[in-house]
Amino acid sequence: MPARGTSTKSDQRRRVVLEAAVACFARKGFYGTTTQEIAERAGISQPYVYRLFANKQALFASVVDHVSELMASTLTRVAGEAPPPRSSAQALRVARTAYAVLIEDRDVLMFLMQANCAAVEPLVGDAVRSCYAKQVELVRGLLGGDGEAVRQWFGAGMLDNVVTTLGLADLDEPWARVLSGR
Secondary structure, three states: OOOOOOOHHHHHHHHHHHHHHHHHHHHHHHHHOOHHHHHHHHOOOHHHHHHHOOOHHHHHHHHHHHHHHHHHHHHHHHHHHOOOOOOHHHHHHHHHHHHHHHHOOHHHHHHHHHHHHOOOOHHHHHHHHHHHHHHHHHHHHHOOOOHHHHHHHHHHHHHHHHHHHHOHHHOOOHHHHHHHOO
């Protein structure tokens, strides 16, 4: 049942706007993207975007929350499909594999990078910190509560971001092979 004052149709449109915003913000960031571009991609009017979200900062923060939920569901699903790890090293590999599945979607990867850059905006910064807090707790659970393994996962994830963003797996250069682990 939708929340009071909302309808299933507006909830669906809100989701369409969030998905359109992921793609738009991924390409041009918070500062370079207009709500008009997002509205056009979502197939709605710009005023309707403002009926759904108070302002661009609130929209971006909602997109951070949307991507955070996507991350959590992907990590949980992929980790749940793997055989139970017998060591912390295996658990870390499973968690890294789950993250690799997530960042195959270039829009998600680029949006996450743009979100870090826009964290100076108060509402956005709060949403980004909340996203990290959720991911730390989720990954901590996947890794058996091992704080050092969580730090390794985040560090490896940042490296995976660079490798994926720059297409280093396809680049036959010594430095690219080192960073991509080949």
